[in-house]
């Protein structure tokens with residue numbers, strides 16, 4: 001089934017994360033001005049749009065990191081924007097994985113410790129967590145670098161470590177902000193294959209911010225964020 | 241690349257039967273558009289008439305397929321010349337994309353709407369090529385990549401143009 005032509009989904013079975021009418025300002029700067037988006041369960045959704053248009057802010061609201069000033073965010077039909085800090089933090093830990101745009105690894109920890117972090121935080125035994133981490137590092141093409149401190153990795157290597165960390169807990173939803181931003185074409189493809197494999201194997205839903213159309217082409221469909229609003233375009237013309 | 245040139249190139253490797261030419265053409269160049277046998281033999285007949293290939297004797301067993309075709313010196317020369325020339329690097333500067341944007345602005349239609357529709361269509365095609373690339377063999381992947389890089393270039397132009405629509409609108413209407 002291709003998801004590209006689906007209309008706005010209201011069925012809670014199909015809708016994984018749903019946001020309506022989000023507004024958020026940083027001081028006097030409006031970052032989101034009435035953004036609505038539905039993420040369908042099991043899909044890879046690409047979030048595109050010009051720099052500064054609000055993509056990262058939208059992603060952070062969908063993931064329960066930022067709270068919008070107004071509007072609603074639902075995960076599996078349940079309001080999450082109104083939850084307190086602690087509850088959102090638990091929700092993120094138990095259901096979501098993250099690959100951030102900037103500075104996300106702990107430089108003093110080794111690559112495999114960084115990858116194992118989400119598992120360690122949710123109480124997995126250390127040996128088991130590190131084993132899972134090594135397995136994922138191999139999958140992103142970094143076997144052998146597990147003991148390297150992450151501050152001593154190249155930009156592209158660090159990004160693959162971050163992706164491995166995002167996937168290690170087999171999250172229901174992976175939120176990824178420019179996950180291939182500092183990778184060359186071949187390594188990007190490798191990483192994207194991993195994402196696609198994760199959606200097939202574990203049913204992971206992926207929300208991925210990217211400005212690169214070749215990366216977006218791995219997604220099932222795309223939305224475009226402009227001036228803090230999200231538009232979903234369908235190839236037949238028109239928007240939803 | 242034209243079919244006659246492709247057949248000359250395949251014949252430059254070694255003399256071949258029409259059947260082999262079709263098979264190799266389809267394998268490398270015929271993605272989504274395989275050659276018809278009729279076209280193979282019509283092309284070979286024309287190349288023969290123009291002195292670029294020579295058909296061998298019909299071999300026992302009969303049928304048109306039993307002729308072994310070989311390339312002539314004239315045919316070789318034509319193919320070598322083609323192979324060593326760069327293809328025209330200048331993309332068409334009056335693309336339909338550009339013409340549509342200008343008319344939309346000139347006639348007060350939504351150029352932004354058109355660009356959005358075009359961008360969605362381009363991305364849809366890129367998704368299809370990405371599937372081909374992921375599921376296919378190396379030849380598929382290389383061909384798909386070629387299409388992907390070109391569509392990406394169009395998309396960058398579309399984004400750039402969308403960002404400049406107000407300025408372009410003034411130019412077109414003044």
Ligand SMILES: Nc1ncnc2c1ncn2[C@@H]1O[C@H](COP(=O)(O)OP(=O)(O)OP(=O)(O)O)[C@@H](O)[C@H]1O
Pocket residue numbers: 026027029030031049050051052053054055056057058101
């Ligand atoms: N922490 C912050 N404090 C103040 N302003 C912010 C903050 N984060 C984002 N902004 C502003 O909000 C707007 C949207 O920013 P956002 O990071 O969401 O953009 P983006 O689409 O992700 O851009 P890029 O493609 O460059 O990453 C911008 O104008 C930005 O300057």
Ligand SMILES: [Mg+2]
Pocket residue numbers: 055056057101177
């Ligand atoms: Mg951003």
